[in-house]
Amino acid sequence: MSLTRTFLCAVIAAALVAAIGPAAAKKRHLHRAEPAGQIACTVAGCHRIPPWCHPEMGYTPWGTPTGFDIAVCRR
Numbered sequence: 093m094s095l096t097r098t099f100l101c102a103v104i105a106a107a108l109v110a111a112i113g114p115a116a117a118k119k120r121h122l123h124r125a126e127p128a129g130q131i132a133c134t135v136a137g138c139h140r141i142p143p144w145c146h147p148e149m150g151y152t153p154w155g156t157p158t159g160f161d162i163a164v165c166r167r
Contacts, residue, residue, distance in 0.1 A: 132161040 129140050132147035135158075141147065145165040150158040 132163045134162065135160050 129143060130145075130147060131138050132141045132145075134150075141163045142165065144167075145163045147161040148164050150160045150162040152158060
């Protein structure tokens with residue numbers, strides 16, 4: 093009787109491990125790489141700009157370069 097009970101417990105334990113094993117495995121999520129795009133470093137910081145825009149050098153009203161980019165967008 094004891095051998096049958098031990099064997100039955102072993103079979104049940106093996107079935108539980110087989111059922112829980114794949115579900116408990118850590119799933120790795122793949123992240124899609126974003127397209128490179130362009131980045132403009134403006135007065136507000138460096139940010140990715142939309143695909144329909146492009147960075148250009150920023151100037152003061154007197155024509156002096158500011159050292160920052162401006163994002164110029166088609167519309």
